[in-house]
Amino acid sequence: MQQLLIIIKKEIIIALREKLVLVLGGIMVLLLGIALYAGFLSYQQQQTIITQKQAEKREEWLHQGDKHPHIAAHYGTFVFKPKTVLSLFDFGLDAFTGTSIYLEAHHQHEFMFRPAQDHSSMIRFGELSATLVLKVLIPLLIIFLSFNAYTRERESGTLKLLISQGISFGTLSWGKILAYCTILTIILSPFLIGLLLFSWVGNPSQAMPDETLRLVLLTLAYGVYLFLFISFSVWVSLRSSTGRNALLILLSSWIFLTILMPKTVVNLSKSLYTLPSMREFKEAIEQGKVYGLDGKTPRSERIASLEKRLLEEYKVDSVHQLPFNFEGVKMQDGEEYTHKVYDHHFGKIKETFHRQNRLSSFASLINPFLSVQNLSMAFSGTDMYTFLHFEEQVETYRREMIRKMNNDMAENSKYGEFFEYAAGRDLWEELEDFSYQPPTVGELLQQYRLELASLFIWTALFLLLINYTNRKMKPLHG
Amino acid sequence: MDKSIKTLLRYEWTSFVRNKFQLFMLAVIMLFGVYAIYSGQSEINAQRKTIQAVTQIEQEEFSQYQASFDEELRSLEEEELHDIASRPSFAWFRHGYHAIIPPHDYAALAIGQRDLFRYYYRLTGMSLHYQLFENELANPVNLMVGNFDLSFVLVYLFPLLIIAFCYGLYSSEKENGTLALLQIQAVSIRRIILVRLVFYFAIITSLAMLISWLGLITSGPPFKTENLVPAMAWTAGVLAYFSFWFALMFLIASLRKSSSFNAITAIACWLLFLIVIPAILNVVVTTKYPLSSTALAGLTRRTGLEDENDEAEVREVIMEYLAHKPQLAGSDSLINDNMMAKGYAAFTSLKDINSQKLVDQYNEQVANRTSWTSRYHWLSPAVNMQEVLAQIAETDLHTFLRFQDALADFHGDITDFYFSRLFWNRPILLEDYHNRPVFQMTETSNRWSSVGLGLGKILLAAALTFFLGFYLFMIDV
Numbered sequence: 001m002q003q004l005l006i007i008i009k010k011e012i013i014i015a016l017r018e019k020l021v022l023v024l025g026g027i028m029v030l031l032l033g034i035a036l037y038a039g040f041l042s043y044q045q046q047q048t049i050i051t052q053k054q055a056e057k058r059e060e061w062l063h064q065g066d067k068h069p070h071i072a073a074h075y076g077t078f079v080f081k082p083k084t085v086l087s088l089f090d091f092g093l094d095a096f097t098g099t100s101i102y103l104e105a106h107h108q109h110e111f112m113f114r115p116a117q118d119h120s121s122m123i124r125f126g127e128l129s130a131t132l133v134l135k136v137l138i139p140l141l142i143i144f145l146s147f148n149a150y151t152r153e154r155e156s157g158t159l160k161l162l163i164s165q166g167i168s169f170g171t172l173s174w175g176k177i178l179a180y181c182t183i184l185t186i187i188l189s190p191f192l193i194g195l196l197l198f199s200w201v202g203n204p205s206q207a208m209p210d211e212t213l214r215l216v217l218l219t220l221a222y223g224v225y226l227f228l229f230i231s232f233s234v235w236v237s238l239r240s241s242t243g244r245n246a247l248l249i250l251l252s253s254w255i256f257l258t259i260l261m262p263k264t265v266v267n268l269s270k271s272l273y274t275l276p277s278m279r280e281f282k283e284a285i286e287q288g289k290v291y292g293l294d295g296k297t298p299r300s301e302r303i304a305s306l307e308k309r310l311l312e313e314y315k316v317d318s319v320h321q322l323p324f325n326f327e328g329v330k331m332q333d334g335e336e337y338t339h340k341v342y343d344h345h346f347g348k349i350k351e352t353f354h355r356q357n358r359l360s361s362f363a364s365l366i367n368p369f370l371s372v373q374n375l376s377m378a379f380s381g382t383d384m385y386t387f388l389h390f391e392e393q394v395e396t397y398r399r400e401m402i403r404k405m406n407n408d409m410a411e412n413s414k415y416g417e418f419f420e421y422a423a424g425r426d427l428w429e430e431l432e433d434f435s436y437q438p439p440t441v442g443e444l445l446q447q448y449r450l451e452l453a454s455l456f457i458w459t460a461l462f463l464l465l466i467n468y469t470n471r472k473m474k475p476l477h478g
Numbered sequence: 479m480d481k482s483i484k485t486l487l488r489y490e491w492t493s494f495v496r497n498k499f500q501l502f503m504l505a506v507i508m509l510f511g512v513y514a515i516y517s518g519q520s521e522i523n524a525q526r527k528t529i530q531a532v533t534q535i536e537q538e539e540f541s542q543y544q545a546s547f548d549e550e551l552r553s554l555e556e557e558e559l560h561d562i563a564s565r566p567s568f569a570w571f572r573h574g575y576h577a578i579i580p581p582h583d584y585a586a587l588a589i590g591q592r593d594l595f596r597y598y599y600r601l602t603g604m605s606l607h608y609q610l611f612e613n614e615l616a617n618p619v620n621l622m623v624g625n626f627d628l629s630f631v632l633v634y635l636f637p638l639l640i641i642a643f644c645y646g647l648y649s650s651e652k653e654n655g656t657l658a659l660l661q662i663q664a665v666s667i668r669r670i671i672l673v674r675l676v677f678y679f680a681i682i683t684s685l686a687m688l689i690s691w692l693g694l695i696t697s698g699p700p701f702k703t704e705n706l707v708p709a710m711a712w713t714a715g716v717l718a719y720f721s722f723w724f725a726l727m728f729l730i731a732s733l734r735k736s737s738s739f740n741a742i743t744a745i746a747c748w749l750l751f752l753i754v755i756p757a758i759l760n761v762v763v764t765t766k767y768p769l770s771s772t773a774l775a776g777l778t779r780r781t782g783l784e785d786e787n788d789e790a791e792v793r794e795v796i797m798e799y800l801a802h803k804p805q806l807a808g809s810d811s812l813i814n815d816n817m818m819a820k821g822y823a824a825f826t827s828l829k830d831i832n833s834q835k836l837v838d839q840y841n842e843q844v845a846n847r848t849s850w851t852s853r854y855h856w857l858s859p860a861v862n863m864q865e866v867l868a869q870i871a872e873t874d875l876h877t878f879l880r881f882q883d884a885l886a887d888f889h890g891d892i893t894d895f896y897f898s899r900l901f902w903n904r905p906i907l908l909e910d911y912h913n914r915p916v917f918q919m920t921e922t923s924n925r926w927s928s929v930g931l932g933l934g935k936i937l938l939a940a941a942l943t944f945f946l947g948f949y950l951f952m953i954d955v
Binding site for chain 2: 360
């Protein structure tokens with residue numbers, strides 16, 4: 001234990017002597033600061049506008065005046081995608097998912113406006129966020145800090161001296177690893193405090209109820225990821241004959257893990273599972289609506305069978321005699337069929353999305369960078385799962401809106417009347433304001449099991465590897 | 479060529495072919511290059527297929543309309559179809575025209591913003607803003623990660639190869655103990671380093687040229703008139719960008735530090751130019767020019783007249799619209815006929831006119847953003863290069879903004895075509911189908927000047943870096 005502490009202390013002193021590393025460390029801290037501040041600023045800007053606009057649209061809905069419920073269902077309303085408070089940490093997909101949607105009867109609109117469309121092609125280089133620094137840049141700092149961990153001792157001959165003192169490779173390795181962990185903790189601690197402060201300030205209304213848990217998980221995921229990089233670097237240094245070799249191997253791995261592989265995997269997934277174009281997608285939905293999902297039950301047939309069923313059920317011989325407005329029921333029935341068609345086709349799209357993204361989940365078993373990338377977006381609420389979850393809730397809300405309108409029409413208006421009937425504010429108020437409940441952490445963990453497994457496996461592997469190699473190393477090598 | 483240089487080159491060649499690892503790296507990047515070309519082409523081919531499909535849909539739609547003129551109308555459906563074909567009060571919102579921006583042959587090599595923007599629209603005479611904002615289906619994860627196209631290989635990966643080849647330009651001699659031997663030769667050490675630099679430049683650039691021309695030739699014949707200038711510009715771009723990176727490696731070598739120091743510094747520069755600078759610029763521009771599309775979203779709401787049965791209201795709307803379009807106005811009796819259709823047409827057009835200011839403001843903010851960022855492009859030759867390649871392949875933001883403008887004009891042509899018939903109560907005749915509006919997009923003149931400017935900036939950065947390195951090598955340590 002005593003030995004371990006001495007080694008840690010010595011390693012820290014050595015590291016602090018490296019001017020280049022110090023400068024780079026300083027830059028990282030600065031970048032993290034900028035990233036956090038800019039993230040917070042853009043979160044606040046967007047969230048203010050979105051909250052305000054959402055309230056505006058609600059007012060528009062409530063004050064739309066007296067009109068027929070079906071016209072109201074066409075008038076519809078809008079939903080804007082809220083920014084999650086932790087998006088200040090990880091923008092995730094925010095620039096590439098649509099941000100607003102128009103809710104209307106008969107048509108499932110898609111989300112419009114991807115923020116990246118308002119940028120030049122430079123946006124594809126990525127935006128500076130705290131995650132970018134943590135998952136791409138800090139590993140590089142780790143490499144610079146530790147590629148020499150063993151090779152320097154070896155090149156200057158101090159390794160032999162150390163071993164002859166009776167220090168085991170195990171103690172030496174752990175000393176080095178813990179020393180680098182300490183340095184990183186010191187560098188990152190102001191950032192962590194800043195993150196806590198900002199996310200606390202940014203979440204006064206508790207829009208994200210399990211924020212604390214998410215923050216803890218984020219810290220853990222990144223902690224494990226950075227620890228993996230440190231032990232990997234020290235291990236490579238232990239196995240390399242010269243510092244130059246160690247550096248080459250580490251830099252190549254870094255490029256492969258953080259730049260090349262993520263891009264290749266995604267591209268591969270895109271060519272393996274292709275998406276239809278929007279035109280084809282919409283066309284298929286239109287066809288389904290007109291000719292039926294099986295292509296054999298056209299709309300007129302569906303209406304006729306509904307009419308027949310209702311007439312039999314109520315034992316009357318014309319729709320005029322039904323105790324409700326048949327038009328309303330017909331409308332709702334048609335709407336529900338549309339939902340079925342949409343769910344069928346959109347389900348296929350979602351399946352494709354899922355398959356595409358699944359590939360990167362599997363690849364994360366090889367590459368912890370992918371695990372931490374996916375987990376980080378998930379805990380920040382800017383991942384694909386959360387987006388689809390949001391989309392689903394919006395669609396449920398839309399269906400609720402239409403159902404309310406159609407039911408009111410069926411109950412309160414007469415068959416054949418249209419402009420004669422008008423509903424008012426009471427009905428508009430029956431539709432509650434839309435509020436989004438993000439998925440719980442438990443749900444997210446379920447979704448990202450592979451990524452979690454990857455982090456566990458790699459940690460276990462490295463713990464074993466370091467101990468095993470240490471036992472096998474012969475001091476003569478020094 | 480003098481004899482010493484020949485000798486130097488011969489030795490460089492010998493050590494180059496003996497270094498298996500370097501050869502391996504070249505092979506790997508070659509593979510990535512070929513994959514990138516394939517992947518870019520399959521993306522663009524998918525777009526071409528979609529374009530073909532939508533063009534076909536349009537052709538079918540209109541040939542149906544045309545056919546309905548000369549047939550003996552029997553069934554109800556046929557009559558309905560003929561109504562849509564010949565009566566402007568149906569046709570103006572049913573006839574769908576596709577505005578398409580076909581990919582440039584070289585879009586496959588630099589996909590740029592092409593996966594993010596829509597490249598085809600179906601337009602009818604309805605409010606333009608109803609039709610403008612729908613997105614193409616895409617997996618946001620794929621959009622975020624970006625495309626693995628040739629521009630990625632050239633802009634991101636080749637600099638890494640250059641670093642791997644050149645970080646020991648000077649230091650390797652020192653570390654191998656051969657420096658002293660070189661110093662006692664008649665040839666100056668600077669000259670030796672320069673020859674080595676040129677040698678690697680030749681090797682790596684030839685490889686890049688090989689891959690680039692492979693891409694250019696397989697994506698579209700480079701000697702076709704519309705491809706020749708882009709192909710030349712592409713070649714020049716690669717030369718300029720690589721010159722910069724070699725100059726940078728020369729500058730780093732001129733500091734005469736250890737190999738590890740060189741590698742760390744070079745990678746740090748790579749990081750700075752490819753990740754840090756663009757990331758900072760992006761986040762600054764997002765917060766400096768905040769944009770919220772929420773205001774535009776409201777435009778997509780399909781409202782109608784308050785009360786369609788109220789004739790006075792309908793007439794008022796028509797009169798308001800005709801005040802904007804006096805050429806459509808006729809006598810009062812013209813309005814009375816088919817008033818509902820006219821009222822609705824006037825209503826959606828008025829909506830466009832009234833919301834144009836909002837859209838303009840939004841576009842102006844986007845323009846502010848791009849002009850701000852383009853002012854800082856010189857900070858990173860990589861950003862500059864990416865932009866140049868996107869401009870060459872017509873996949874940059876500017877092209878899509880021009881497309882939007884052309885869309886608006888086209889929509890104007892469509893409404894003119896139908897409204898002149900609707901408001902003057904004239905049917906659509908069979909011969910009118912030959913004068914249907916056609917989508918056009920004019921070529922801009924300043925495309926090549928901005929490509930030239932971008933290349934100039936990269937070359938300037940390369941020259942400055944090189945001369946700084948040259949100067950530092952002159953100073954004796």
